Amino acid sequence: MITPDYYYVIVGGGLAGLQLALRLHQDVFFKGKKIAIIEPSKKSANDKTWCFWEKGRGNWDHLIAKKWNKGKFISSELSRDLALEPYSYKMINSLDFYDYAKEELENSEDIFFIKDRITKIDQVTRNAIGEKNNYTATHFFDSRLDSDFKNDEKSSLIYQHFKGIKIKTEKAHFDPEIFTMMDYRVKHKEDTCFTYILPTSKNEVLVEFTFFTPSLCKESVYDQKLEEYIHSILKIDHFEIIETEKGIIPMTDYPFHKSNTRYLTKIGTAGGWVKASSGYSFKNTEVKVEKLIENIKSGLHPSANLMNKKFQKYDAIFLDVLQSQNNLGESLFTKFYTKNSIQEIFSFLDEETSFSEDLKIMLSLYHPQFIRSFFKKI
Template sequence: MTTPDYYYVIIGGGLAGLQLALRLHQDVFFKGKKIAIIEPSNKSINDKTWCFWEEGRGSWDHLITKKWKKGKFISSEITKDLDLDPYSYKMLRSLDFYEYAKEKLETSENIFFIKDKITKIDQVTRTAIGEASNYTATHFFDSRPPSNFEKDEKSSIIYQHFKGIKIKTEKAHFNPDVFTMMDYRIKHKDNTCFTYILPTAKNEALIEFTFFTPSLTDEKVYDDKIEQYIRSILKIDDYGELESEKGIIPMTDYPFHDQNSKYITKIGTAGGWVKASSGYSFKNTERKIDKLIDNIKSGLKLSANLMSKKYQFYDAIFLDVLEQRNDLGESLFTKLYTKNSIQDIFRFLDEETSFSEELKIMLSLYHAQFLKSFFRKI
């Protein structure tokens, strides 16, 4: 084989691709290795807002828009105050991340941004085939999910789909020190859906209406529910819309990791790096990349130990419950937040708990559907 064009090719310049490129750039182990980031778009707009929790200072604190130490969970019947200490809940705009990453990486002599869309990877010739050109490499990091994963009959899938608007009011309506994790008072049919509020000032907040459902809905539904929440719950009549965002995040137990091979490692959503039971991805991606880098430097298979079978099974059961009985969402999340500390919930979602702690959380959620889903998945 002739000398490849690049040592690594990263297909996709989103969250996973840029986080990976930054880690490769920062580590002297990879000094001198040519790396290409191939992405069809300019990543020049704020297309999403990432939120995550962590203890103390983190790698991205210089980019965050806002952080909170206190939150709320609200159902039809209860309001639970959430004291997050020692954690903080942090908000990061995607555009700020894209601009920071590009500024850092464009100064590198061995990292190249290429605007193109990859349609196929030929593993025999180790060639990524693009619409504009072809690119050879010793290894590919591929963020493109397989086209058929949503139709896999063996897998459960719940879509986290949402629309959010950032509003500004003339009067002070928000407490900027407290965010709302979930508010179930505005409903839509028998769906699992809630409102999520990130206040950035006394008169500014991002308000998102979010579904966890097996199917999607029309954009008008989001608009109507956001308007209803602002008018009837927040009691705000006059406000201006500063910006909006919308998205669809697949929460699934599809075995993305089975797509890894000797020359291709799937990353991001395509690698199963979105936490299947919650839809959170930012810190999960950071942890997966740390492990990936360790594997490379240790001479291990790149995808070794990236996924925990135990937590994948927990996620699969929970997804199946919501897929079979989507009407149970409010009840299940109410049990989760009222019968467990927010610290234990965070550690469980971060896959840091012991089996006894996991058992306590699972028992707190008990419903007969869990047994049915357990046997369906086992």
């Protein structure tokens, strides 16, 4: 029998791949097992801003660029203050995470960074085929997104797509202690879209225009809406753009887990690790990685019981509602944020609530389309 090049190959050095590699590195159970992280890019740009809510201290507090204990939800007709305690809303710049992960992992004798693009994984020969070389392993963790999810008629699919700009003003315009989760005052047609505001100081803020829609739009639309919000809502005429970020996140109930096999586990977005109804990924990834590590140490398949079927069903119903009647977005989120406490919302989105708590939230969102979507998805 040919000895494999590596015990594990992690295809993709993004959020999921690096979080997984860090946990493997930190656990003595995996000491001596050679691990390759294969990624085509150097991850040397601050290309994303990750946010998540959390109670108290967490594993990533040393990387936190900013956190908030207060927030706002704003619809066309009302504004609600959100007192988050005991939670706080935390922000991490992607480059800080990439740099930390690489610094930690490059000191390991067991972990190897390889710059290559994997085009195929042959599970018969257990060979990852790259543009520069081939790599054998006992198991592959694959973050490459399978495009089949776009064409699956049984699954709902909308996209969270956005453009954000970090701006700096000469005068103090912002309260750095309050972020805005959603502001629906700037609209585009009848789409579910909103503006997301993360102030980091009195004169610096990230303004992001975000859609939850079945189709994408031209980049000029984001630019127009960002300009409209900054001028009409923030009342700012002069500012400097410091950074820009863009993203497209699939929000879908597609069964990504069906691609998992004896020798391969899909991770990250490709594994369904993004919360389907919200698009949040950072904390979700941490939870999935912990469960995955526990499974391996218990002799189970890495993906065993990784997904909560109850909450997958809730997500599927909500996605079908937005896909069927996208114009309902603002009214649904307004009900969500005004008929439930922010603590109840966070607990529900973290998949920690009981059935009676779930029922309260579901009833607060009631619309006839939910009934139609429920029977469609059962």
